Amino acid sequence: MSPIQVQITATTGSARTGLMTLTHGTIAFPAFMPVGTYGTVKSMLPRDIKEIGASLILSNAYHLWVRPGHRLIEKMGGLHQFMGWDGAILTDSGGYQVFSLNEFTEITEEGVRFRAPLDGQYRTMTPEICIEIQEALGVDIAMAFDECIEWPASRDRVAKSTARTTRWLKRCQAARTKSDTTALFGIVQGGMYEDMRISHAQEISELNLDGYAVGGLSVGEPTQKLLETVAWTTPHLPTSKIRYLMGVGYPWDIIEAVARGIDIFDCVIPTRNARNGKLFTSVGVINIKNAKYAEDTESLDPNCSCLTCQNHSRAYLRHLFVAKEILGAHLLTRHNLHFYQQLMRRIRKAIAKGETAFEQLRQEVHSWQEPYSS
Numbered sequence: 001m002s003p004i005q006v007q008i009t010a011t012t013g014s015a016r017t018g019l020m021t022l023t024h025g026t027i028a029f030p031a032f033m034p035v036g037t038y039g040t041v042k043s044m045l046p047r048d049i050k051e052i053g054a055s056l057i058l059s060n061a062y063h064l065w066v067r068p069g070h071r072l073i074e075k076m077g078g079l080h081q082f083m084g085w086d087g088a089i090l091t092d093s094g095g096y097q098v099f100s101l102n103e104f105t106e107i108t109e110e111g112v113r114f115r116a117p118l119d120g121q122y123r124t125m126t127p128e129i130c131i132e133i134q135e136a137l138g139v140d141i142a143m144a145f146d147e148c149i150e151w152p153a154s155r156d157r158v159a160k161s162t163a164r165t166t167r168w169l170k171r172c173q174a175a176r177t178k179s180d181t182t183a184l185f186g187i188v189q190g191g192m193y194e195d196m197r198i199s200h201a202q203e204i205s206e207l208n209l210d211g212y213a214v215g216g217l218s219v220g221e222p223t224q225k226l227l228e229t230v231a232w233t234t235p236h237l238p239t240s241k242i243r244y245l246m247g248v249g250y251p252w253d254i255i256e257a258v259a260r261g262i263d264i265f266d267c268v269i270p271t272r273n274a275r276n277g278k279l280f281t282s283v284g285v286i287n288i289k290n291a292k293y294a295e296d297t298e299s300l301d302p303n304c305s306c307l308t309c310q311n312h313s314r315a316y317l318r319h320l321f322v323a324k325e326i327l328g329a330h331l332l333t334r335h336n337l338h339f340y341q342q343l344m345r346r347i348r349k350a351i352a353k354g355e356t357a358f359e360q361l362r363q364e365v366h367s368w369q370e371p372y373s374s
Contacts, residue, residue, distance in 0.1 A: 188200050259362065
């Protein structure tokens, strides 16, 4: 039996809403995963994550392999028990992190040899090791090991890389030992070439994986190119499987990707922006470090029900940020993640209501871009 069950409950155009049931719970989608790279969402308790409405988070297999080690975590009862989180976990394979080391990497058909900046040790990541790590962590969804390349890249470079990604994907599939509890998602590559994206989506769809991701985006390409690539790809993925857009993004990018058939997302933007004082609100993006908020008694967002907005003024939040108080990082992160979860709830409801409701929400979300530096 597959470790993931998917039920589509409503559609509007290419946008879908429904439920996916994993080993550690059922998640409504479209869904946004807070990023907990090292087994923690920065400044947030697992209890806080649940309170804002998230039931699926993302961690990183590469980083947990380097520190503290997947075998140690396995000995501690798995990643869920280790971090005190009983919701679902998806782990990125770490392919992006390995390839981003650039001069520290050596790519062969076997895998990637690299030197980890943390300890200077040389390691080799292979598809087999990638699966071993994620199964030892005991996660709900494991990502296949793929070759991540730069943008822009030549057609020949993309073609060779995409073919290798397919070969590595088949090795990941063959290496599985816990296919009843840990789902495996393949990653569609193909650069910014329409025919390659379509061909690769069709090719790996034939492998009957548990789900599929669109990778190789959010690497510096224009937003329109990102959305074009998603639009090329999703029609060629199985309608019965979850579609995951990796590393995206801003609220306006998310709703556009949903309109093109994407189901789940992850990105560091809400947590990283919070730590830098940039907050998403229903009146646009607020930069809380601006001096004009020093005596502002209003809540961060008058339309937000999060703990931060219900209890603290902009003046207090600015004070915490300027003073570099830990509480400031927590309250601002909590707000941004709550805002994202509320957005996903609204998207799900709008899809269920139909085209008019979804288009109205789409326009509202785009309006948040205007006062970006208020």
